[in-house]
Amino acid sequence: xxxxxxxxxxVYKRYGDTEVLKDINIEIEQxxxxxxxxPSGSGKTTILRAIAGFLDVSEGEVFxxxxxxNDVPANKRRVNTVFQDYALFPHMNVLDNVAYGLRIQKRPKxxxxxxxDKALKMVRLxxxxxxxISELSGGQQQRVAIARAIxxxxxxxxxxxxxxxxxxxxxxxxxxxxxxxxxxLGITFLFVTHDQEEALALSDxxxxxxxxxxxxxxxxxxxxxxxxxxxxADFIGESNIVSGHMVKDFVVEFNGKEFECAxxxxxxxxxxEVVLRPEDLDITAVGEGKVTVDVDxxxxxxxxxxxxxxxxxxxxxxxxxTNPAKxxxxxxxxxxxxxxxxxxxxxxxxxxxxxxxxxxGE
Amino acid sequence: xxxNTATSLAFYxxxxxxxxxxxxxxxxxxxxxxxxxxxxxxxxxxxATYFQSGTYIMMTIxxxxxxxxxxxxxxxxxxPAAYLLHYAKHKELWLLLIILPTWIxxxxxxxxxxxxxxxDGGVNNFLGLFGIAPKQILFTDFSFIFVASYIEIPFMxxxxxxxxxxxxxxxxxxxxxxxAKWSQTFTHVIxxxxxxxxxxxxxxxxxxxxxxxxxxxLIGGNRVITLGTAIEEHFLTTMNWGMGSTIGVxxxxxxxxxxxxxxxxRKKGAKRx
Numbered sequence: 001x002x003x004x005x006x007x008x009x010x011v012y013k014r015y016g017d018t019e020v021l022k023d024i025n026i027e028i029e030q031x032x033x034x035x036x037x038x039p040s041g042s043g044k045t046t047i048l049r050a051i052a053g054f055l056d057v058s059e060g061e062v063f064x065x066x067x068x069x070n071d072v073p074a075n076k077r078r079v080n081t082v083f084q085d086y087a088l089f090p091h092m093n094v095l096d097n098v099a100y101g102l103r104i105q106k107r108p109k110x111x112x113x114x115x116x117d118k119a120l121k122m123v124r125l126x127x128x129x130x131x132x133i134s135e136l137s138g139g140q141q142q143r144v145a146i147a148r149a150i151x152x153x154x155x156x157x158x159x160x161x162x163x164x165x166x167x168x169x170x171x172x173x174x175x176x177x178x179x180x181x182x183x184x185l186g187i188t189f190l191f192v193t194h195d196q197e198e199a200l201a202l203s204d205x206x207x208x209x210x211x212x213x214x215x216x217x218x219x220x221x222x223x224x225x226x227x228x229x230x231x232x233a234d235f236i237g238e239s240n241i242v243s244g245h246m247v248k249d250f251v252v253e254f255n256g257k258e259f260e261c262a263x264x265x266x267x268x269x270x271x272x273e274v275v276l277r278p279e280d281l282d283i284t285a286v287g288e289g290k291v292t293v294d295v296d297x298x299x300x301x302x303x304x305x306x307x308x309x310x311x312x313x314x315x316x317x318x319x320x321x322t323n324p325a326k327x328x329x330x331x332x333x334x335x336x337x338x339x340x341x342x343x344x345x346x347x348x349x350x351x352x353x354x355x356x357x358x359x360x361g362e
Numbered sequence: 363x364x365x366n367t368a369t370s371l372a373f374y375x376x377x378x379x380x381x382x383x384x385x386x387x388x389x390x391x392x393x394x395x396x397x398x399x400x401x402x403x404x405x406x407x408x409x410a411t412y413f414q415s416g417t418y419i420m421m422t423i424x425x426x427x428x429x430x431x432x433x434x435x436x437x438x439x440x441x442p443a444a445y446l447l448h449y450a451k452h453k454e455l456w457l458l459l460i461i462l463p464t465w466i467x468x469x470x471x472x473x474x475x476x477x478x479x480x481x482d483g484g485v486n487n488f489l490g491l492f493g494i495a496p497k498q499i500l501f502t503d504f505s506f507i508f509v510a511s512y513i514e515i516p517f518m519x520x521x522x523x524x525x526x527x528x529x530x531x532x533x534x535x536x537x538x539x540x541x542a543k544w545s546q547t548f549t550h551v552i553x554x555x556x557x558x559x560x561x562x563x564x565x566x567x568x569x570x571x572x573x574x575x576x577x578x579x580l581i582g583g584n585r586v587i588t589l590g591t592a593i594e595e596h597f598l599t600t601m602n603w604g605m606g607s608t609i610g611v612x613x614x615x616x617x618x619x620x621x622x623x624x625x626x627x628r629k630k631g632a633k634r635x
Contacts, residue, residue: 054535074538081539087532091554100550101540152540 003030004066005188006051006079006156011060013046013212020046022212024060028156028190033182035191037199038209039235044192045084046212048158051190053077065155079156080149084164086141088133094120094144095129101152119151122181139170146181156188163198175201196236200224208232216349228352229343233275240276240317245269249359252342255291255313263342265355273343278306278320280339289332293317295325309333389614395607400600408608418592422612425588428507429571433518435511436567437560440518444559447519448526457523464516472580475509476500479581501583509581510574517570518563525559526552561624569617589613 006028013021021043028034036044049055050062053074062069069077080101088097098119102112120126123143133141142162149157159178163171179202182189193199199206200220207217208231216228227233233241244254249264254274266272286292293309300306307319309331317333325331347355399405412418447453447460463471478484479500486496499505533555537547575590584591589609596606 052535052539054538074535075541075543079539081536083532083536085530085532087530087536089533089536089551089555100537100542104540104542104546104550148540 004028005030005064006190007063008047008050009061009063011047011050011062012058013043013050013055014058020212021050021057024212024214026207026214026217028188030155030188031186032204033179033189033191033202035193035199035203035206036209037193037196037206037236039194042209043212044194044207044209045160047209048081048160048190048192051077051156052079052081052158078154079158080152080154081158081160082142082145082149082162084161086145086162086165088141088144088148090133092133093129094125094131094133094136097133097144098148098151100148115151116147119147122150122184123147123177138166139174142166142174146178150181150185150187154187156190157182157185159189159191161192161194163193163195171198178202200236208235210235214349216352226341226356227275227343228347228349229345230273233273233341233343238278238318238320240278240281240315242274242276242315243271244274245271246342250337252340255311255315257290259290259340260337261340261342262338263340264359266342266344271345273345275341275343276335276339278318279304280335281317281319281321281333282335283307283319283321283323283325284332284334286330286332289334291317291333293331293333295327295329295331297327298325300324392607392610392614395603396611398604400602400604405604408604411605412608412612418609421587421589421592424586425572425590426616428510428574428586428588429568431507432510432514432571433564433568435507436514436518437563439511440515440522440563441560443515444519444523444526447523457520460516460519463513468513469576469580471513472509472577475505475512475581479505500581501585503582503586506577506582506586510571510577513577514567514571517566521562521566522556522559525556525562528559529555565620565624568620572616573613 004027006026008024008026011021011024012019024043024047026047036047038044046055050057051064053069053072053076057070064072064077064079089100092100095116098116099112102115107115116129117126120128123146125140125143125147128136128140128144133144136144142165145162162178163174166174175198178189178191191199191202200223203220205217206220206223208215208223210231216223216232218226223232223236227236227239230241233239242254244252246263246266246269247253247258248268249266250261252259252261252263252272252274261274282289291311293311296308296310298305298307301320304320304322305324307321307325309317309319309325311317319325319333344352396408397404397406399407443460447456450456476483480486481496481498481500483499485499489497529552533551534547537551538544542550572588573590573593574588575594578584578586578588578591589612593606593609593613596602596609
């Protein structure tokens with residue numbers, strides 16, 4: 001617990017009447033890859049800016065290495081940022097951009113050269129020192145921006161949607177490189193993205209944000225498998241969400257039928273929402289499964305078929321299947337008890353964690 | 363397609379006519395005139411006079427010096443003003459207030475300053491309240507530079523303001539993020555990236571300042587004699603059009619030199635330290 005490096009306590013940010021951050025409590029530990037994930041306008045970049053020092057929080061405290069840094073200006077904070085649009089200085093070449101921070105610190109020339117060389121090597125841009133920024137591709141500019149930040153050896157690197165301007169292929173490559181870089185440097189990365197796949201692939205821990213609040217935090221697997229509420233289930237991955245109610249522990253009712261499930265700790269007959277991931281649904285013949293649906297349309301996605309079907313209650317079901325179905329077919333869907341994720345309505349993260357512990361610890 | 367080219371050509375006609383009639387033709391006429399002496403004889407004498415007589419050289423140095431002072435004063439005032447304006451609320455309104463004086467005729471403004479600066483004018487009356495005897499303000503270098511700067515300031519503020527507006531706040535944040543203090547950010551990032559606005563402003567102020575002539579008379583009291591004054595004298599008083607044209611040619615050449623010095627140069631091949 002002692003290696004918490006950045007901590008936000010009850011942080012609020014208001015612009016006039018609009019609250020863009022509401023009671024943010026975040027702890028960031030040394031050497032891990034964190035992601036703030038949320039749709040645009042959810043406040044994730046605002047948190048980053050509060051840590052970097054580009055905005056003052058309206059209420060609450062920001063700690064760095066145990067010290068309160070609310071009033072420390074950006075240039076004195078030991079964090080560096082990779083900006084969304086990179087913000088590379090257009091009047092300087094690659095070398096001058098990367099050396100900027102070191103020259104500000106008035107380091108000896110030999111040391112600057114050595115550290116710049118090392119940083120450029122890290123991002124695989126050795127030999128590009130004298131290129132102008134305008135001569136670089138988007139991916140190369142991205143690397144220069146990272147080199148410029150890591151050359152200062154910050155303890156925390158903040159990355160504000162750094163991959164959003166790259167095309168899909170390059171983006172995938174950069175994801176691997178970022179993850180590798182983080183592990184090699186051993187410093188904390190705090191990464192902001194609206195791309196849930198990116199977040200799941202890269203992070204040690206994810207904070208899912210919406211409307212200026214942290215909805216859920218946890219490892220990618222936790223968040224994917226045990227979404228706390230409708231928003232998280234919907235935002236992370238694709239999901240079928242149906243409403244039902246909890247009959248008793250480990251039995252949930254939806255679509256007019258009772259199903260065995262792996263969740264417990266709720267009031268009897270409590271109304272709940274049930275999440276079923278499309279890839280957990282298997283298609284079988286009518287009579288062999290748990291829900292009967294009519295196939296409406298299907299799309300070939302390369303590695304799987306995305307099938308949209310409707311049950312008799314006109315609920316939409318999304319299925320990912322390796323085998324194609326036929327439009328208009330009537331089929332059954334089957335799933336295992338542990339594929340059912342039950343979510344209470346308006347459950348706080350604390351209660352959620354406590355409830356999970358109460359029956360999973362058995 | 364053919365019709366389109368014809369139409370677009372037609373759109374060029376007013377512009378081309380304007381350029382030919384009011385830019386190219388006058389320049390050619392001035393150059394042509396500069397080769398004739400006062401009796402209409404072809405001669406190179408005007409240029410010889412210009413470069414040999416100390417008077418004209420002094421006058422040129424004088425003009426450049428005053429234009430430099432005026433540019434410097436406007437720049438020193440305009441850059442911070444434009445910077446503050448960028449962060450001000452209601453900046454459109456403030457900008458309008460800065461542009462507004464340019465709608466008023468220059469002579470009118472000059473005469474207004476005669477009233478303000480004269481022995482019995484507003485400034486001396488104000489100083490009088492503190493028991494300070496009336497000072498000679500009008501017809502001094504100070505008043506000339508003051509009024510000229512006042513008139514030129516909008517032309518300096520506007521390009522600089524545009525330059526600062528175009529500056530991406532992200533660069534400033536990036537610089538701070540990398541540990542730079544505000545003063546370091548200013549010299550390493552803000553100033554270099556707004557330099558094009560400064561250059562445009564310098565061009566817009568320095569070149570017209572070289573040939574100011576009404577102000578030299580009305581405010582400078584003919585104590586300050588610039589090339590502009592000399593041209594006026596030659597054309598209207600001594601009727602030596604050839605000599606006047608020669609000075610005109612010198613001014614045009616000076617303009618090109620300034621344009622070259624302050625123009626955007628290609629970055630490639632530029633050696634850096």
